Amino acid sequence: MKKVLVATEKPFSQIAIDEIKIVLDGAGFQLELLEKYTDKSQLLSAVADVDAMIVRSDKVTTEVLDAAKNLKIVVRAGAGYDNLDLDACTQREVVAMNTPGQNSNAVAELVFGMMIYGMRKQFSGGVGSELRGKSIGIHAYGNVGYYVGKIAHGFDMKVYGYDPYVSADRMQAHGVEPLASVEELYRTCEFISLHIPANDFTKKSINKAILSMMPQGAVLVNTARKEVIDEDGMIELMDERPDFMYLSDITPDKAEEFQKRFPGRYFFTPKKMGAQTEEANVNAGVAAARQIVSYLTSGDETFRVNR
The missing domain is CATH 3.40.50.720 (NAD(P)-binding Rossmann-like Domain)
Structure with missing residues (x-):
């Protein structure tokens, strides 16, 4: 047997x-x-x-x-x-x-749970903001990205996507506007939902240079891997931009530094919760x-x- x-x-x-x-x-x-x-x-x-x-x-x-x-x-x-x-x-x-x-729908729902939590000032009683009418960029349009787009349409958000391995026709068929480069995605969108794998090409690719392109009030949501984030660059950016928020389903290596320096501008799940x-x-x-x-x-x- x-x-x-x-x-x-x-x-x-x-x-x-x-x-x-x-x-x-x-x-x-x-x-x-x-x-x-x-x-x-x-x-x-x-x-x-x-x-x-x-x-x-x-x-x-x-x-x-x-x-x-x-x-x-x-x-x-x-x-x-x-x-x-x-x-x-x-x-x-x-x-x-x-x-x-x-696990795709479960991860996508968590993206929006964290976004609402962040935008409502972590339910602290402060005046927050709504998702409706905001722009969201899906960085890597796989199974999770598809469900993120579906849910985003329910919030009446403007939905954009970038994935060099997915055809523009497929994204457009789902109501997602494909963008030609990762730089254009980050320049365009107030929210970025990150779904790239961790490999030799992507590790630390989400760095200060790309994140600094995002508009005022920018929010990065990471349900991918912590290795794709350049944490030193992220910390530098958040020092320079008090409008920037980081929400992650992966606790960073430098979590204590984020907690000490950026209260109210970050959220990290204690254990990976997407699935x-x-x-x-x-x-x-x-x-x-x-x-x-x-x-x-x-x-x-x-x-x-x-x-």
């Missing part, structure tokens, strides 16, 4: 685990659970004899892969997969997958289980991210 390990330091909801078990039981697979583990040694022990693994933000490193002698596939339940060592997976002939789109809804838990977990079953029974590699 094939064994599938769900290894999650930040656990799925019980409903999600129940649904994952139904999928695996239906295929004749055995579910193994490792939740809220506190030491890497626990993970290394748990992977020793499993055929497949589902993770969330848990790091699948060379050390983990070397301990998992029978591992054939690992699925990151979510869109981003920078916690998977893809080269190491490929070298060990382990298929790595993600579950694109399953923390019951629905997203179920969607991503069940999708991961189904992808494992499909791969192990029929070789389906549809969502493979390593080669």
Whole structure:
């Protein structure tokens, strides 16, 4: 019987685990659970004899892969997969997958929750501002960006997008005005919703130079990765521009400095919250289980991210 390990330091909801078990039981697979583990040694022990693994933000490193002698596939339940060592997976002939789109609406709703919280002076009683009529730029128009655009239209916002990998026709079909460059996006929009991945090209690319182009009253919302932000440049900009606000679903490395110097102009979730809804838990977990079953029974590699 094939064994599938769900290894999650930040656990799925019980409903999600129940649904994952139904999928695996239906295929004749055995579910193994490792939740809220506190030491890497626990993970290394748990992977020793499993055929497949589902993770969330848990790091699948060379050390983990070397301990998992029978591992054939690992699925990151979510869109981003920078916690998977893809080269190491490929070298060990382990298929790595993600579950694109399953958490997208949850992340998009969080974008607007943070925007409203920020614009209403963090519910402190001060006079805030409305979203209606404001301009929002979607930096990277993938699954999350699509839902951000849909919700923004409900607020009667002006919606712009930039993504060199997405056609202008697709954006226009969704009521999003495509812009020709990232600079134009930042010059045009009062709000930027950031959805770029963290890679060698994008790390620290959101820097003082690009952010300084934004109009007065600018708000950057980051539900992507902290690595894409040049924190030193951001701090310099916020020193120079008391109108600038930073809202992030990723606590920065220099969070204490932001807290000390910019009260009322920042908000950081204590833990990444974008996918923390019951629905997203179920969607991503069940999708991961189904992808494992499909791969192990029929070789389906549809969502493979390593080669």
